[in-house]
Amino acid sequence: MNDxxxxxxxxxxxxxxxxxALGILVVGLFLKNNSVKNTAYVLFIFSAIFALISMQTGEGAEEMVEDFPGIGKAIIHEHEELAEKLAIVIYLLGGISALGIILxxxxxxxxxxxSVVVVLIAVPAIYLATLVGTSGGEIRHTEIRDNYLNTNVNAQESTPRNSESESKNH
Structure with missing residues (x-):
């Protein structure tokens, strides 16, 4: 398995x-149940651990795909910048969640x-996470890019035509 x-x-x-984790934490707050809140905290901690692993493997993944046709370094750079911001927020959530379990x-x-602090941090974290996920998906899934139609039309126009189809049109 490579990076x-x-x-x-x-x-x-x-x-x-x-x-x-945010959904579970909100339920835990509503039910005033520390076990449910602790479950959410554990999920936030696991999310932070997986964010660390994702950040550690991201560079290797970048090096493998950055020169693929249709990818480009700009789209990877945007994803990387967003991911770095998200990682910091998720690490913070993981740390505060560990404190929440102790308390x-x-x-x-x-x-x-x-618990309220974690909710207030988790809401913008989820927004940032959607940006990271979308930008990551756009790296290989050109069909979800905003400019997909323009890119697809331009690619079709620049593709050499089959001589057989050209002879049928004449």
Missing amino acids: AHLHLVVNHFPIIGTIF NVKNHAKAKFI
Whole structure:
């Protein structure tokens, strides 16, 4: 398994894990259930671990695909910049979540405050995660790019025509 393959395997969890963790945390807050909140915190911590692995494998994945036709360094650079920002936010969520677990276990008065802080950080993290996921998908899935139709039409116009089809038109 090379870095590109490993990157593709792990890069979904920080995004999906953060979304699920936020949903679970909101339910835990609503139910006032520390076990449910701790489950969310564990998911945030796992998301941070997978974000670290994804960041570590991203460079190797970049080197493997950056010279593929239709990819370009600009689209990879945009994805990399967004991913670096998201990683910082998810690492922060993981760290605060570890603190949240400790405070919940100790029944500390600040435990609920930490839960609210995590929600307030997780909401923009999910928005950023959608940007990272979309920009990553656009690297190999040109059909989801905003300029797909223009790129596709231009590619078809520049493709040499089959002499058989040209003779039928004349």
